[in-house]
Amino acid sequence: MKHNKNTQKNDSRLDRRGFLKSSSAIAGSAVALGSLSIERGAFAQSSDTIKVALVGCGGRGSGAANQALSTAGDVKLVAMADAFKDRMDGSLKGLQKNHGLKADVKEENKFIGFDAYKKAISMADMVILATPPGFRPIHFAEAIKQGKNVFMEKPVAVDGKGVRQVLAAAAEAKKKNLKVGVGLQRHHQLGYQEVIKRIQDGAIGDIVSARAYWNGGGVWVRDRKGFEQRAGRKLTEMEYQMRNWYYFVWLCGDHIDEQHIHNLDVINWVKGTHPASCQGLGGREVRTGIDHGEIFDHHAVEYKYPDGSYMFSQCRHIRNCWNSVSEHVQGTKGRATVSGPHALSGNDGKQTWRFSGGGKNPYQQEHDDLFDAIRNDKPYNEAFYGAHSTLTSVMGRMATYSGKMVTADEALNSEENTMPEVLGWEAAPPTLPDEDGRYTIPVPGRTRFA
Numbered sequence: 001m002k003h004n005k006n007t008q009k010n011d012s013r014l015d016r017r018g019f020l021k022s023s024s025a026i027a028g029s030a031v032a033l034g035s036l037s038i039e040r041g042a043f044a045q046s047s048d049t050i051k052v053a054l055v056g057c058g059g060r061g062s063g064a065a066n067q068a069l070s071t072a073g074d075v076k077l078v079a080m081a082d083a084f085k086d087r088m089d090g091s092l093k094g095l096q097k098n099h100g101l102k103a104d105v106k107e108e109n110k111f112i113g114f115d116a117y118k119k120a121i122s123m124a125d126m127v128i129l130a131t132p133p134g135f136r137p138i139h140f141a142e143a144i145k146q147g148k149n150v151f152m153e154k155p156v157a158v159d160g161k162g163v164r165q166v167l168a169a170a171a172e173a174k175k176k177n178l179k180v181g182v183g184l185q186r187h188h189q190l191g192y193q194e195v196i197k198r199i200q201d202g203a204i205g206d207i208v209s210a211r212a213y214w215n216g217g218g219v220w221v222r223d224r225k226g227f228e229q230r231a232g233r234k235l236t237e238m239e240y241q242m243r244n245w246y247y248f249v250w251l252c253g254d255h256i257d258e259q260h261i262h263n264l265d266v267i268n269w270v271k272g273t274h275p276a277s278c279q280g281l282g283g284r285e286v287r288t289g290i291d292h293g294e295i296f297d298h299h300a301v302e303y304k305y306p307d308g309s310y311m312f313s314q315c316r317h318i319r320n321c322w323n324s325v326s327e328h329v330q331g332t333k334g335r336a337t338v339s340g341p342h343a344l345s346g347n348d349g350k351q352t353w354r355f356s357g358g359g360k361n362p363y364q365q366e367h368d369d370l371f372d373a374i375r376n377d378k379p380y381n382e383a384f385y386g387a388h389s390t391l392t393s394v395m396g397r398m399a400t401y402s403g404k405m406v407t408a409d410e411a412l413n414s415e416e417n418t419m420p421e422v423l424g425w426e427a428a429p430p431t432l433p434d435e436d437g438r439y440t441i442p443v444p445g446r447t448r449f450a
């Protein structure tokens with residue numbers, strides 16, 4: 001692959017021991033940071049208006065802004081940033097329809113382009129980061145530098161360098177007592193909380209293996225031809241990749257990172273740690289069109305945890321196959337369906353417990369919890385486990401692309417740098433098409449990881 005391989009050793013501040021230590025300290029809890037306020041957070045007056053900025057005004061960013069504006073107390077959307085004006089206009093229209101004056105963003109507070117995030121962040125108490133994940137480490141680091149509370153979508157990075165940046169900014173956020181939520185909303189879903197508590201209390205004994213799946217039909221494709229027809233001109237390569245971001249590793253991380261992270265993260269939560277190594281296979285069977293960029297359509301990865309137990313993971317984007325988005329765990333004394341119906345059974349298959357229902361929509365609950373922490377100055381930092389689960393997905397991709405065994409150490413300290421040197425509409429992205437418009441596809445056994 002034609003990715004930059006810039007050495008970023010100076011950013012590798014977290015050694016393996018520090019990484020594992022922070023991992024076990026934070027895994028499994030949304031509010032696990034032990035120390036209370038070192039200094040006051042960026043906002044902690046329960047009666048004041050919380051000013052929100054939205055960075056990345058697409059489907060999920062608009063949804064997250066909706067949820068933020070629906071939390072208790074005064075909240076106002078004051079600024080927006082997006083790479084494209086049409087995306088921002090569409091988002092604002094929907095938000096104004098739902099929230100009226102709470103989403104009355106002034107013209108001078110709307111920012112477009114690659115640097116737009118800095119200006120929008122500066123106007124808020126709390127920022128929503130919901131661009132494609134390649135930008136997350138830069139945007140998160142800037143928000144923390146500016147002393148802001150953050151809700152950021154998953155995954156939080158697409159490579160080891162990005163994970164290191166996020167872990168460093170997370171530590172900074174902890175020092176500054178800033179509140180950070182990460183869009184791994186299963187942590188705020190009552191059924192998951194209830195079943196995982198029981199598993200961790202020993203209901204099915206010691207965990208010996210787990211299965212995590214995101215097998216489905218796939219996602220949208222934003223085709224070059226359609227955009228060019230509507231625009232009446234050729235797109236630059238950067239514009240095209242930014243529009244069709246799902247299909248490029250530097251923006252998306254491949255679907256094992258962008259989507260399957262949810263399931264990998266659930267098993268990490270159950271285990272209270274993250275895998276130490278993995279190996280796997282993958283490729284593309286049906287994702288062969290001109291707008292399918294460089295990513296795979298299936299990955300199957302065998303992850304090994306430090307205690308020797310395994311997680312078997314599959315993610316597939318192919319229609320008309322067996323579909324399942326779920327997590328299951330096998331223990332010495334029984335089994336758990338961690339995903340719905342959130343149930344436990346003995347090894348004889350007889351159900352011993354089943355979630356009885358209830359709880360809010362987790363997308364709303366995660367914002368309710370974050371805003372409560374901001375208003376009442378409660379410790380809250382989900383960035384650590386968000387970063388560790390991101391690393392789990394990234395190391396899986398490194399294993400399926402290369403066909404090699406990959407350790408968490410290697411993934412975390414990887415020298416791979418997927419971000420372009422220069423961000424601009426005329427600048428070259430790290431992956432370029434050949435004369436037929438095709439991109440280099442990773443080939444296990446030949447593709448190497450840095």
Ligand SMILES: NC(=O)c1ccc[n+]([C@@H]2O[C@H](COP(=O)([O-])OP(=O)(O)OC[C@H]3O[C@@H](n4cnc5c(N)ncnc54)[C@H](O)[C@@H]3O)[C@@H](O)[C@H]2O)c1
Binds near residue numbers: 055056084113185259
């Ligand atoms: N938690 C969940 O269940 C869930 C669900 C869907 C998406 N997501 C996550 O949300 C993120 C966004 O996904 P989406 O579905 O909303 O995609 P999207 O394409 O609808 O939205 C992304 C937006 O970001 C903008 N953007 C791109 N680069 C930017 C930059 N440098 N600065 C500012 N704006 C930029 C795009 O123009 C677009 O408007 C992804 O990380 C995705 O994984 C999470």
